[in-house]
Each structure stands twice: as structure tokens, then as C-alpha cells.
Amino acid sequence: MTPHDAPVTRWPAAAVVTGQGSGQALLMEQPLSFWGGYDAARGCIVEAHHPQLGANLAGRVMLMASAKGSSSSSSVLAEAIRNGTGPAAIVMREPDLIVGLGCIVASELYGCHVPVLVVSSDDWRELVQRAQGRPGLWHVQAPESGAGEVRVVG
Amino acid sequence: MIDLTARDREMLSGRDGAATALAMRVLVRSATLMGAESLLDIRSAHIDGCLYHGQASLDFVERLVDGGGKVRVPTTLNVGSLDLIHPELFRGGEAVQSQARRLMQAHVELGCESTFTCAPYQGRNRPQFGEQIAWAESNAIVFANSVLGARTNRYGDFMDLCAALTGRAPCCGLHVTENRLGQVLFALQDFPLERAGRDIYFAALGLLAGKHAGARIPVFDGLPTDTSEDELKALGAACATTGAVGLFHAVGITPEAPTQSAAFGGRPPPQTLRVSRADLDQTRATLSTARSGDRLVAVSVGTPHFSLAEFDQLLGLLDEQQAKPSIDFYVNTSRFILWELEQAGKLRRLHERGITVVTDTCTYITPVMRQTRGLIMTNSGKWAHYAPANIGVEVAFGSLRECVLSALRAEVVFDAP
Numbered sequence: 001m002t003p004h005d006a007p008v009t010r011w012p013a014a015a016v017v018t019g020q021g022s023g024q025a026l027l028m029e030q031p032l033s034f035w036g037g038y039d040a041a042r043g044c045i046v047e048a049h050h051p052q053l054g055a056n057l058a059g060r061v062m063l064m065a066s067a068k069g070s071s072s073s074s075s076v077l078a079e080a081i082r083n084g085t086g087p088a089a090i091v092m093r094e095p096d097l098i099v100g101l102g103c104i105v106a107s108e109l110y111g112c113h114v115p116v117l118v119v120s121s122d123d124w125r126e127l128v129q130r131a132q133g134r135p136g137l138w139h140v141q142a143p144e145s146g147a148g149e150v151r152v153v154g
Numbered sequence: 155m156i157d158l159t160a161r162d163r164e165m166l167s168g169r170d171g172a173a174t175a176l177a178m179r180v181l182v183r184s185a186t187l188m189g190a191e192s193l194l195d196i197r198s199a200h201i202d203g204c205l206y207h208g209q210a211s212l213d214f215v216e217r218l219v220d221g222g223g224k225v226r227v228p229t230t231l232n233v234g235s236l237d238l239i240h241p242e243l244f245r246g247g248e249a250v251q252s253q254a255r256r257l258m259q260a261h262v263e264l265g266c267e268s269t270f271t272c273a274p275y276q277g278r279n280r281p282q283f284g285e286q287i288a289w290a291e292s293n294a295i296v297f298a299n300s301v302l303g304a305r306t307n308r309y310g311d312f313m314d315l316c317a318a319l320t321g322r323a324p325c326c327g328l329h330v331t332e333n334r335l336g337q338v339l340f341a342l343q344d345f346p347l348e349r350a351g352r353d354i355y356f357a358a359l360g361l362l363a364g365k366h367a368g369a370r371i372p373v374f375d376g377l378p379t380d381t382s383e384d385e386l387k388a389l390g391a392a393c394a395t396t397g398a399v400g401l402f403h404a405v406g407i408t409p410e411a412p413t414q415s416a417a418f419g420g421r422p423p424p425q426t427l428r429v430s431r432a433d434l435d436q437t438r439a440t441l442s443t444a445r446s447g448d449r450l451v452a453v454s455v456g457t458p459h460f461s462l463a464e465f466d467q468l469l470g471l472l473d474e475q476q477a478k479p480s481i482d483f484y485v486n487t488s489r490f491i492l493w494e495l496e497q498a499g500k501l502r503r504l505h506e507r508g509i510t511v512v513t514d515t516c517t518y519i520t521p522v523m524r525q526t527r528g529l530i531m532t533n534s535g536k537w538a539h540y541a542p543a544n545i546g547v548e549v550a551f552g553s554l555r556e557c558v559l560s561a562l563r564a565e566v567v568f569d570a571p
Contacts, residue, residue, distance in 0.1 A: 016187055036543065040208055071290065071310020072207055078312075079208035098310065100187045104180055105312050109213055 009130065011123045011150045013091065015142030017103040019113030021089030022139045025131040025152075026060035028052055033069025034076040034102070043085030061138040061150075062087035063131055065124065067096035077102025081112050089140035090116045091150055093124040115142035117150065156185055157192045165320055173223025177319035184313055190324035194286055198227050199318035200274050201266055202290035202310060204234035205519060206254045214312060215260040218319065225265040226321035230274040232291045234258040235520045238270070239489050239513045245521040264319070270514035271488035273387070273459040275302065283409055286329055288317035292394035293387070293458045293536065299401040301386050303409040305329045308400040328400055332419075334410060336403050338367055339423035342376030343430040351569055352378075354553040356385045357535035358434040360392025361441070366427060369398040373417045375405040384464055391458050392535030441538045444529055444550035448566045451528035453479070453557045454517045456486030457537040462494060464554070469500060471558040472507045479508050479561035482524055489513045518544050531557050531566065 029051040032038065037047035043056045057080065067073070077099065080086035086106070090099060095118045107113045117140060119127060127150065130136070136154030158166070166182065168175040185193060203215060235254035237243050244251060262268050269277060274289075275297050281287050281304035289295050289306040290313075298304040307327040309317065317323045327333055340363050346352040363372045372393065381404065393399040403411035411417035456464070468485070472478075485504075492513050495501040504511060517523050518541040523530070531550040532538055538551045550566050559567040 017183070035207070071202070071292075071308070072205065074311040075207035075211045078214075079210035082210050082213070083208075095187060097184060097188055097313075101180075101184055101310075101312055104183045104187075105214060106210070108176060108180060109210065109217060 006154050009152045011119055011127060013117035013119045013123070013142070013148040013150050015115065015146045015148035016095050016118055017100050017107070017114070017116040018142045018144055019089070019107065019115035020141045021061065021115055022137060023059045023061050023088040024135065025138050026052070026055060026057060026062050026087070027128060027131040028062065028064040031064060031066050031068040033067070034073035034080070035070040037069065038076055038080060040076050040080035040083055040085050043080070056085065057087040058085050059088050061089045061091065061140055063091050063127060065092065066094040067092070067099050071098055073098045074102040074105065078106045078109070081106035081114055082110050086114060089114060091127065091140065092116065092118050093121060094118070115140055115148070117142050117148045119150065156182060156190060158182070162193055162322065171222040173218040173221030174319055176217065176221060177223065177316040180312060181316040181320055181322060181324070185324035188324050188326050190326040192325045193322040194325040194329060196227055196288045196317055196321055196323050197285050198279070198281060198287045199225065199229040199314055200232065200289040200291060200294055201229060201261060201314045201318060202232040203315055204231055204258045204261055204270065206235055206250065206257050212253060212257050212260070215257060215264070215315070218315065219260050219263050223264050223319050225318040227318060228279060229266045229318045230269040230271070230277070231258070231261055231266045232270070232294070233272050233515045233519070234270055235515060237512055237514045237522065239492065243512060243522040264315070266318070269488060269490070271459050271490070272516065273461070273488065276459065276461050276488065277490055286323070288314055288323040290314035293391035295400050296390035296394045296402065297387055299328055300390055300403065300408050301383060308398065334401060335371065335419040336373035336411070336417040337370035337424060339373050339375060339414070339418075339426040341426055341428045342374060343428055345376055345378065346431060347378050351553040351555045353385060353388060353533055354438065354551070354556070355431070355434050356388040357392045357533065358437040359429065360389040361396050361535045361539065362429065362433065362437045364393040364395060364397030364399050367393065367397045367399055371401050371403070372399060373403045373405065373411065373414065373423065375414050377404050377407060379406060381407050382463070384461055387458055388535065395536045395539045438551055442549055442551040444548070444566045446566055446568045448529055448550065450481060450531055450550065450560050450565055451525040452482040452484065452523055453531045453561045454484045454486070454523065454537060455533055455554060455557060456484070457516055457518060457532070457534040460485050460487040460491065462491055465491070465495060465500060465504070467554060468558070469503060471555055475558065475562055477562045480564045481561055482510060483508060483561050484510050484512055484517050484523060486512045486516045521545070529566065531560050533557055
């Protein structure tokens with residue numbers, strides 16, 4: 001449990017796909033292609049040379065600067081969200097249609113609203129530092145208005 | 155905020171049924187994400203949704219079928235996981251086979267044509283110059299934009315089908331004239347001019363250029379003036395394999411690049427890279443650990459799907475050698491080309507020479523090849539790049555001529571050292 005006087009830090013973020021999610025941060029040190037890179041059945045990064053090889057995204061706030069790879073990644077991400085092996089939220093530095101589309105379709109089909117947010121380059125650097133520092137609980141909100149927020153407690 | 159027409163809002167409201175409304179919602183949300191300010195009408199769609207990537211792939215299409223969805227523009231389908239014409243070729247499990255079959259069938263129920271090809275531009279009704287379309291499949295996108303001068307963004311999963319069901323696409327990116335100018339020049343120094351065996355250099359150039367171009371628009375200056383459509387097909391497919399390339403220009407060859415200046419909108423190229431034949435040989439070498447004399451277990455060509463002209467070249471090479479391959483020789487193509495081969499009496503000749511023609515799918519995405527342990531030769535940059543990870547094979551990368559000579563001897567034969 002987080003003590004009620006735990007420090008709270010906030011960053012503004014543009015809501016790309018609406019929703020909200022909380023969890024511990026998982027920083028991708030390199031872009032991940034969900035197709036060929038994530039096993040949505042087992043919940044595990046399988047891209048051979050990826051620094052986060054073996055990591056499970058389930059329930060995590062995924063920090064990924066930019067995306068890469070096949071457009072089939074949308075299907076794999078939607079399947080991971082359906083299957084409970086997808087992230088709780090995705091925060092990026094550069095918006096990406098393939099990632100956004102996976103979340104949009106999962107929200108339309110299954111009512112699982114995994115938010116996607118984009119932050120500025122300066123805020124991205126701070127988020128990366130924070131994710132590499134002490135643990136904390138990350139709360140991500142992406143409302144209809146578009147003015148979202150990343151809030152870290154702890 | 156995106157500016158929707160009255161008709162767009164009607165579709166969104168559900169007046170045209172639940173499927174159209176769902177498709178429109180996904181389209182509008184995606185268009186907003188892409189920064190588009192409006193939607194535009196499209197004349198055709200090509201859907202890459204028939205490969206099974208898990209339950210979500212099927213759920214989406216079934217939801218559209220249940221909601222009474224029908225495509226509003228002529229819509230072709232990309233390859234699936236099965237060869238429906240030659241089902242006996244499939245060597246995978248039954249569960250996947252039935253899900254994959256249902257996925258292909260559900261798309262047909264939405265009104266898509268059962269083309270099952272990655273080269274829809276080889277069929278009838280190819281898009282006209284300047285026509286707005288919504289196509290998926292990286293090689294089809296790059297061919298439609300570059301060789302035909304039609305206009306599509308790099309659509310993929312879900313978006314392609316939403317565009318087909320609404321007849322609309324986000325007005326942005328490569329749909330818009332000013333975003334179609336070249337961004338990086340590849341100045342070719344000594345690109346091979348002699349026709350025999352030069353196919354491999356188009357594939358190698360594509361792989362090299364895609365890596366350097368990333369998501370930019372490459373311009374090639376110095377290709378042979380008699381460059382064929384099939385060679386442009388190989389170039390584009392390879393570019394879109396190693397890069398996020400959706401459009402290229404070839405000076406004096408493709409329709410939006412009568413001159414280098416036209417390709418760059420009258421401005422100097424922001425970046426120029428010189429490419430020599432030696433650079434291309436080096437790219438070839440990085441894709442293939444094989445050496446002349448290594449034992450070969452099979453050959454696979456037709457990624458993207460083989461054209462009639464390519465089949466004629468293959469038959470010509472086989473006739474020249476007066477011999478039959480002693481190993482499996484696969485050619486991927488569409489069912490329409492298969493029928494044309496049959497009518498022209500060419501299919502019989504191919505069978506007599508021991509050639510296996512695979513339709514509706516491709517040898518690197520689904521288990522159809524009898525032998526996947528050992529070295530397999532291809533002239534496709536795309537196949538050479540993806541097959542090792544997809545189906546665990548080792549690749550020898552050579553021209554169509556080298557593929558044929560190697561198949562006759564069951565060992566790798568390279569023309570040049």
C-alpha cells in the first residue's frame with residue numbers, strides 16, 4: 001500500500017486512445033513489434049534480441065518511445081488485450097497508428113479501454129528517468145477531451 | 155476535430171446497420187489519431203485480414219458479418235493461411251486450419267472477392283492513375299502508389315476493412331499530392347543492364363534502400379530504361395520489407411517521376427546516396443550464408459505472387475536446360491494466374507517439369523513445403539528476409555536463372571563469385 005503522504009508527480013499527456021489504466025511501469029528500451037515480438041497467448045516478449053525479452057506486459061503501464069514493424073501488430077495487440085496479456089496503458093513519445101488501432105479495436109469489441117497517450121520529448125525524458133528510478137504506482141488517464149495525464153505515486 | 159459529411163454522420167449513427175457504424179467509429183478514431191481533418195471517397199480496397207493472428211482477428215470480422223456488413227467498393231483479398239485450391243498441400247494442425255478457413259470465408263461473406271493474392275494489381279480492374287484507394291499489404295501498397303500512381307496510405311489490419319465497409323479513408327499522408335514528393339535520392343552508378351539474372355539486383359536494391367529510407371520516399375535514378383513491371387514489383391516489395399516505404403519514384407520509369415526534378419518537386423534532393431553494383435553484391439551476401447556447391451533442399455519463388463510474364467521466363471529457362479529439377483520447386487501465385495496458365499496449356503508443362511504451383515497463400519507464412527530443414531533458394535528479397543524467422547529455414551538468395559540452375563543440380567549455383 002502507498003502511504004497517503006507518498007510523493008505524487010504529474011505529467012500532461014495527449015490522449016490518443018481514451019481510457020484509464022494503472023500499474024507499475026515497464027520501459028521498452030527498444031521499440032517492440034507485437035507481431036513476431038509478443039506471444040499474446042503466453043504473455044511474453046519473444047523478440048530474440050529485445051532488451052525486455054521474456055517480460056510480461058499484463059497489468060503494466062508500457063512506456064515505448066515509438067513503434068516498429070508489421071501492421072499485423074494491431075491484431076496481436078488486440079488479441080493480447082482480449083486475452084488479459086496486454087498492457088494496462090501505453091505511453092509513447094510518437095503517436096503510432098498500428099498501436100492505437102489495436103487498442104481502439106479491443107475497446108470496440110471487448111469494452112477493454114486500454115489508453116494510449118503521447119507526451120512531449122522533454123516529458124518523455126523525465127518519464128524514462130522516473131521509470132528507471134524508485135518503484136511507484138503509475139496512473140494513466142486519457143479522457144475524451146484529449147487532455148490526459150500520467151501520475152506517479154511513490 | 156475531424157470534419158464529417160452528413161453521409162459520414164449517418165453511417166456513424168447506425169442508420170446503415172451496426173457493422174457500418176462500427177467500421178465508421180474505428181475509421182474516425184483512427185483518422186483523428188493520424189491527424190486527418192476529413193475523410194475522402196475511395197474507389198477500391200485490398201484487405202490483408204485473412205491471416206489468422208488469434209481470436210481477435212476472427213472476432214472483428216464475425217462482428218461485422220453479424221452486423222450485416224457489406225463492402226461498398228470493389229474489394230480484393232490478400233493471401234490467407236490456406237491454399238483453398240490445393241488443400242492437400244497444408245501440413246499444419248486441424249484447429250488452425252478450421253479457424254483460418256472461417257476467417258477467409260467470413261471476408262467473402264462481407265462481399266470481398268475471393269482473390270487471395272498479394273498482387274491484386276496483376277488482376278483485372280487495376281487502379282487508375284490518381285485514383286484514391288485504401289489498400290493493405292506492403293508490396294501491394296508500394297506498387298499501387300509507385301507504379302500505377304494510385305493513392306493509398308499504408309493501411310493494415312482493421313483499417314482496410316473499415317475503409318471498404320464505408321467507402322471512406324482519412325484524407326492525409328500519401329492521399330495528398332504535396333506529400334508524394336521524393337525525400338531521398340539513390341543515385342545508381344553501374345546497375346546491371348543485361349536482362350538475364352538482373353532480377354536479383356532489383357531485390358537487393360530494394361532491401362538496401364528500404365533500410366536507409368525508413369519511412370521516407372526514395373527516388374531511384376539510373377535504373378535500366380527497359381525496367382519491367384515485375385522488376386519494379388521486386389524492388390518495391392523489398393523496400394517495404396526493410397523500411398516503412400509506401401511509395402518510391404524511378405526517374406524516367408514511374409508515372410510521377412518523368413525527371414529527377416519532377417520527383418523532388420523542383421527542389422534539390424534533401425539527401426543523396428550513391429549505390430554501386432558492389433554495394434548490391436554486398437547486400438546479397440548478407441542475406442545468404444550459402445556458397446556455390448552447398449546442398450539445396452528446395453526452391454521457392456513468387457513472393458510477391460508470380461505474374462504470367464514470370465511464368466514464361468521460368469518455362470523458358472527450364473526449356474533452355476532441357477532438364478527437370480531434382481528437388482522441390484515451388485511457385486506462389488494467384489488462382490487467376492493459375493487458371494490462365496491452365497487455359498494456355500502452360501500448367502501441364504510446369505507439372506511435367508516437376509514445378510509445384512501454390513495459390514491463395516505463400517510458402518513463407520504457412521506450412522506447405524515438404525522440406526524446411528536445410529537450405530532453400532529464392533529470388534525474393536521479401537522471402538529471404540522473413541522466411542528464416544517465420545518457418546525456420548536457411549536461405550540462398552539468387553536470381554531466377556540461378557534458382558533454376560541450382561534446382562537442376564540440387565546444389566547452389568551462383569553465376570558470379
